[in-house]
Amino acid sequence: MRPISRGRTGTSETRSVPGDGSRTRRPMSSPQDAAQVAQPYPLSTLRHSVSHLMASAVAKLYPGAQFGFGPAVENGFYYDFDVAVPLADEDLRKIEKEMARSAKRAAPMTRIEVTRDEAKRRLAAKGQHYKIEAVDLIPEGETITFYSHGDWEDLCEGPHIDSFQRPFYFKLLSVAGAYWRGDEKRPMLQRIYGTAFWSQEELDAHLKWMEEVKLRDHRKLGTELDLFSVHGEAGGGFIFWHPNLGAVRRSIEEFWWEVHTRRGYKPVYTPHVSRETLFSISGHLEKYADLMYAPMEIEEQPYRVKPMNCPGHIMIYKTRGRSYRELPLRWAELGTVYRYERSGVLHGMLRVRGFTQDDAHIFCTPEQLADEIAGVVDLVHTTLSTFGFEYTAYLATRPEKSIGEEAVWAMATEALKRAAALKNLPLELDEGGGAFYGPKIDFKIRDALGREWQNSTIQCDFNLPQRFDLTFTDKDGLQKRPIMVHRAILGSMERFVGGLIEHFGGRFPLWCAPTQVAVIPIREEHTEYCQSLEARLQHALFRVDAKLAPGHMNTKIKEAQHDRVPFMLIAGDREAAEGTVAVRRRDTREQVVMPFAEFLALAEDLRDRRALDLGETTTARVAS
RNA sequence: GCUGCUGUAGCUCAGCAGGUAGAGCACUUCCUUGGUAAGGAAGAGGUCACGGGUUCGAUUCCCGUCAGCAGCUCCA
Numbered sequence: 017m018r019p020i021s022r023g024r025t026g027t028s029e030t031r032s033v034p035g036d037g038s039r040t041r042r043p044m045s046s047p048q049d050a051a052q053v054a055q056p057y058p059l060s061t062l063r064h065s066v067s068h069l070m071a072s073a074v075a076k077l078y079p080g081a082q083f084g085f086g087p088a089v090e091n092g093f094y095y096d097f098d099v100a101v102p103l104a105d106e107d108l109r110k111i112e113k114e115m116a117r118s119a120k121r122a123a124p125m126t127r128i129e130v131t132r133d134e135a136k137r138r139l140a141a142k143g144q145h146y147k148i149e150a151v152d153l154i155p156e157g158e159t160i161t162f163y164s165h166g167d168w169e170d171l172c173e174g175p176h177i178d179s180f181q182r183p184f185y186f187k188l189l190s191v192a193g194a195y196w197r198g199d200e201k202r203p204m205l206q207r208i209y210g211t212a213f214w215s216q217e218e219l220d221a222h223l224k225w226m227e228e229v230k231l232r233d234h235r236k237l238g239t240e241l242d243l244f245s246v247h248g249e250a251g252g253g254f255i256f257w258h259p260n261l262g263a264v265r266r267s268i269e270e271f272w273w274e275v276h277t278r279r280g281y282k283p284v285y286t287p288h289v290s291r292e293t294l295f296s297i298s299g300h301l302e303k304y305a306d307l308m309y310a311p312m313e314i315e316e317q318p319y320r321v322k323p324m325n326c327p328g329h330i331m332i333y334k335t336r337g338r339s340y341r342e343l344p345l346r347w348a349e350l351g352t353v354y355r356y357e358r359s360g361v362l363h364g365m366l367r368v369r370g371f372t373q374d375d376a377h378i379f380c381t382p383e384q385l386a387d388e389i390a391g392v393v394d395l396v397h398t399t400l401s402t403f404g405f406e407y408t409a410y411l412a413t414r415p416e417k418s419i420g421e422e423a424v425w426a427m428a429t430e431a432l433k434r435a436a437a438l439k440n441l442p443l444e445l446d447e448g449g450g451a452f453y454g455p456k457i458d459f460k461i462r463d464a465l466g467r468e469w470q471n472s473t474i475q476c477d478f479n480l481p482q483r484f485d486l487t488f489t490d491k492d493g494l495q496k497r498p499i500m501v502h503r504a505i506l507g508s509m510e511r512f513v514g515g516l517i518e519h520f521g522g523r524f525p526l527w528c529a530p531t532q533v534a535v536i537p538i539r540e541e542h543t544e545y546c547q548s549l550e551a552r553l554q555h556a557l558f559r560v561d562a563k564l565a566p567g568h569m570n571t572k573i574k575e576a577q578h579d580r581v582p583f584m585l586i587a588g589d590r591e592a593a594e595g596t597v598a599v600r601r602r603d604t605r606e607q608v609v610m611p612f613a614e615f616l617a618l619a620e621d622l623r624d625r626r627a628l629d630l631g632e633t634t635t636a637r638v639a640s
Numbered sequence: 641g642c643u644g645c646u647g648u649a650g651c652u653c654a655g656c657a658g659g660u661a662g663a664g665c666a667c668u669u670c671c672u673u674g675g676u677a678a679g680g681a682a683g684a685g686g687u688c689a690c691g692g693g694u695u696c697g698a699u700u701c702c703c704g705u706c707a708g709c710a711g712c713u714c715c716a
Contacts (some may be wrong), residue, residue: 099648100663192711193643200697207711239651248689248707274707307715353716358641359707361714371716416648471716508716515682539673588675600676607676 028052038050055214063088065125065176066212067095072122072168073114073210074099074104077107083170084146084196084205091222092211096194098146103206109187111208119180122166127174135160135171146205147171147198171476185219186212189226234517235317235364241522241579242532244365253362253369255510260530263340263559264516265509267528269350271626272374272506275398279391280375286328288352290319298327299483307355314576325351326477330484331431333379338488343498344380344388350509351375363452365514372509378501379486385499389435389474392503395417396459396472397439402514404628405461407472409441412449412456419452420478428476428499429455433489450532463519471507476500522578523602526619527626533619534576535562537568538588545592549585549612557615558623577602582630583619585612603632 018059025030031557055062067086074081074097084096130138132151141149150171154160163172165180177184187210193208230236238244243261251514259264273283292311295301300308306325312319322328328346338345349428352372361367393409400407401422411432412426432455436443445456452455454476460468477500480486487495506512516524526532533553537546543564550562561581563572569586576584585597585609610618622631 103695104645191644194712195642198694198713200642202713206643209711246677246707252707332689355715357715358713360643360712362708367715373716456647473716504716506716511716536676538675568674570674570676571678572676577677583678586676590675593674605676 022106023228036085038361043267046462053275057175060088061175061211062177062184062213062214063093066094066184067181068125068163068165068168068170068172069115069119069180069186070111070188070208070210071097071120071170072166073111075168076118077111077114080143082146082205083144084194085150089126091535092189092209094194094207094209096196096205096207098196098205101190105191108191108208108240112186112188115186118166118168123179123181125163125165125176125178125180127176128162128164130162132160135162138162138169139171139632144484169593179519184214185210185216186210187219187223189310198633200461220558221596225465226320229467229518232465232518233364234366234514237517237522238364243530246364249313251369252359253357253367254347255365255370261513263530264524264528265513265591268506268509268513271402271527272350272399273348275395276346276348276376276499278366279346279395281346284329284332284347284349286325286331286349286351287322288354289319289321290327292320294327294331295320295323297483298324298330298476298480300324300327307357309354317379321354323353323355325349325373326480326500327484329377330486330500333486334484340488340490340496340497344378344384345398345579346376346388347376348376365510365517368510371511374502374506374509374512376502376503379481379488379498380430381488381490381501383495385431385476385501386434386438388501389432390438392474392501392505393441393457394437397441398476400459400461400472401517402626403543405463405519407459408425408462409443410446410449410458410460411436411443412446412451412458414450415448415452417452418450420454424478425455428478432457432474433477450476452479464521469511469515472505473503473507475502477502524582525626525628526582526630527623529580529582530621531576531579531581532559533561533566533583533585534570534572534579534581535560535568536576536584536586537564538586540566542587542589542592545587549587549597552616556620557620570631572627573600583615585615 044366051126064087067088070093071083071086075093077082077520078097078099078101080099082102084098086095087093088151136148139145139151140531147170151160158169161173162169163174163176164170189209189211191206191208193204195204196202211219211222213222234243238261241260242258243256243264245256246254250256289312292301296309300323301320309321311320313319316398328351329349332347333345350372352370354370356568357367357369362369378388379393396407411429413429416423434444435441436457446458451457456473456475458470459472460470461472462468481497481500486498486500488498492498524530533547535549546562546564550560550564553560561576561579563575573584573586580602582601582602584600586600587597591597591609595610595612597612598607598609599615618631621627
């Protein structure tokens with residue numbers, strides 16, 4: 017299906033939607049992909065064919081163009097070109113027009129088989145040296161084919177649609193650089209992304225979905241809702257959390273500590289800077305040197321800012337002898353780490369240089385491993401479902417380059433499997449995807465827009481306990497080595513909250529919304545009553561925005577709507593006299609009048625059980 | 641880091657073939673006392689990202705730096 021993209025698998029085909037910034041946040045198929053009506057060819061075949069059509073248009077418009085690969089991808093297709101001039105958006109429109117013309121002119125697509133030499137001869141005749149290289153990537157013994165339409169032909173395994181006479185709808189979306197064969201040491205080509213569908217409706221729906229993605233972009237909402245900022249003066253990749261997002265984070269942290277405390281985790285705090293020695297014992301200096309910041313000198317000793325929290329937790333473990341009686345130890349830290357990321361990869365809150373992991377380490381015996389992992393699986397479920405995420409779990413097994421005895425790997429992998437089985441967690445297999453120091457379970461969550469990202473992880477580690485010579489005294493009096501489990505559920509506060517902004521489109525559930533209740537007086541003389549509402553709400557620990565400044569009620573309602581405040585309480589003569597409030601929920605224009613105490617009880621209930629919705633009111637009368 | 645693009649008021653953006661700038665929203669003040677998404681008027685706000693260069697003169701042209709955007713490569 018993607019013959020000419022042989023040699024490239026996976027990652028790049030997940031990047032077709034603008035606004036996507038990281039591999040851990042791949043856009044999945046938009047809903048339209050699934051909705052297509054029965055066609056003789058899969059959508060990907062159409063898209064791949066359309067990429068050929070695009071290539072032929074580029075060949076015509078930009079003589080001398082060299083061609084790379086042009087596969088169908090998740091949400092469309094791309095083709096890489098080496099053309100002398102940088103392509104801009106206007107060029108895309110030009111190419112689209114030429115595509116439409118040549119689709120009419122040169123409708124049928126035909127396939128021919130050639131020998132390896134013939135293939136190279138044909139490509140050499142056109143001076144297509146990337147394509148000649150591509151021929152060499154085709155395994156010996158495989159049939160080599162060209163597909164053509166009109167006077168354009170392309171090395172390609174197919175399949176393709178039979179003819180551009182079939183109705184189809186396409187759009188070219190963006191252009192950006194891409195290294196030839198994904199190798200940064202090779203020349204950079206220009207990649208044009210596009211998409212195609214069988215019907216105009218599907219194309220429109222997809223474009224609309226892309227618009228929605230753009231509207232929800234956490235960077236856009238970050239400005240619009242006064243959530244966070246980054247500053248040139250402070251350097252890229254460092255997030256400044258504004259009070260609004262601070263409130264969101266605090267709520268999440270409280271929730272996080274709550275569920276962790278329930279599961280027997282204890283808080284620890286470790287320094288941000290340590291002597292380099294610590295990281296050379298841990299091996300980070302060697303393994304992760306390129307992501308660590310340069311040393312700073314303190315009294316002639318090199319110190320480093322921490323890229324990970326684990327060595328710190330290990331220091332605590334090692335302060336005294338440990339008995340089997342006290343295992344498992346579960347130590348948690350919202351630990352802020354700093355990692356060097358190349359400037360070009362920084363992306364809002366999703367890819368930064370300083371971030372806070374919701375980290376924890378479990379020190380346990382091999383016998384305890386499965387139960388401990390099962391506990392984390394529970395915790396992952398509790399946490400993710402609170403935000404309305406569905407997820408898939410992947411068991412990542414031993415990679416080629418790894419350390420540790422086979423028996424230990426087998427034991428830990430078995431423990432992961434057993435834990436999953438215990439919790440009825442289906443596991444997909446990620447063969448050889450484990451860390452070099454142990455197997456793991458990764459969780460991929462699916463957000464409200466159908467995009468997938470990876471945050472939660474449970475990793476067994478045989479390496480660090482060994483490097484730091486961790487021991488515990490077992491029942492039999494022998495010194496034994498504990499297993500260390502690294503686990504993060506949210507991943508990092510930055511990435512998780514950045515993703516949450518998009519998942520909720522800025523409309524946070526009540527429990528973590530920046531402002532939870534707006535109080536709006538109808539006239540200035542209702543200020544006093546509104547102040548009393550504000551005080552009572554604040555006393556109940558709600559974040560309240562009492563809009564008491566002079567100004568019109570309508571404007572205040574508009575502001576609260578803009579800020580996506582879950583509840584608006586509006587109060588005038590009647591409400592002040594009766595001790596009631598007119599409650600208006602976000603996303604509806606309806607209001608219900610109820611006694612303030614009733615509202616308070618309702619809101620507290622929604623908040624305290626961290627409901628995703630804003631509830632319903634059945635008892636109160638609808639305001640006239 | 642690489643390729644391409646971008647940086648003008650708090651935000652969204654005009655403008656300038658080189659003669660130091662404008663709109664809407666937001667903000668301030670005054671008027672408006674309004675029952676569910678923008679009442680009216682006036683005002684304030686800019687070293688046109690920063691540093692060099694070319695020029696009589698640079699926000700505009702050139703170079704560099706910083707930051708951002710779309711990707712590539714790599715990760716929570």
